[in-house]
Amino acid sequence: MAKRKIVTGNDPVLRTVCRPVGAVTPRIRELMDDMVETMRDANGVGLAAPQVGILRRVIVVEVEPGQVYMLADPEITASSGEQEGNEGCLSVPGESGCVRRPMNVTVKGTGPDGNPVTVEAEGFLARAFCHEIDHLDGILYTDKALYMNEPDAEEEENEKKPEKMSPAAYRKYKKNRKDR
Numbered sequence: 627m628a629k630r631k632i633v634t635g636n637d638p639v640l641r642t643v644c645r646p647v648g649a650v651t652p653r654i655r656e657l658m659d660d661m662v663e664t665m666r667d668a669n670g671v672g673l674a675a676p677q678v679g680i681l682r683r684v685i686v687v688e689v690e691p692g693q694v695y696m697l698a699d700p701e702i703t704a705s706s707g708e709q710e711g712n713e714g715c716l717s718v719p720g721e722s723g724c725v726r727r728p729m730n731v732t733v734k735g736t737g738p739d740g741n742p743v744t745v746e747a748e749g750f751l752a753r754a755f756c757h758e759i760d761h762l763d764g765i766l767y768t769d770k771a772l773y774m775n776e777p778d779a780e781e782e783e784n785e786k787k788p789e790k791m792s793p794a795a796y797r798k799y800k801k802n803r804k805d806r
């Protein structure tokens with residue numbers, strides 16, 4: 627296994643519809659292993675092949691440590707219910723936002739051994755599959771977010787809004803500004 631570099635930002639590979647895999651070759655199997663290693667190294671709960679620059683329909687998901695799903699050509703064949711919750715993305719570092727997803731999904735695909743796999747996923751696991759499968763169609767969660775969370779809101783605020791400081795801190799702030 628080898629760690630791969632995670633693509634971030636406005637890279638067009640994150641906006642491209644990926645090609646189906648078809649048969650799981652040793653090369654695809656190696657890609658799956660590398661993706662698991664890369665995801666774990668980055669403390670992620672899922673990763674899609676375009677995030678490591680490969681435009682094929684492959685995802686890995688590991689919400690419960692040790693319970694890892696590696697799927698080629700994953701598809702959501704049924705979904706029900708609704709949930710709203712926070713998501714982040716290894717390709718959009720430092721941000722998070724609230725996304726509405728189905729509460730339950732059935733995911734079908736091909737496993738690393740080439741056999742068909744069906745996963746009945748609920749809650750956060752369902753959310754992770756939806757997020758990763760969206761990547762295969764060039765969709766990021768930021769496209770769907772109901773709202774984005776403020777990054778490190780408190781620290782930023784103290785820096786930018788002196789009225790939230792204590793009077794002593796405010797005086798020091800003004801003095802420092804004049805001295806500059």
Ligand SMILES: [Zn+2]
Pocket residue numbers: 714715716717757761
């Ligand atoms: Zn992502």
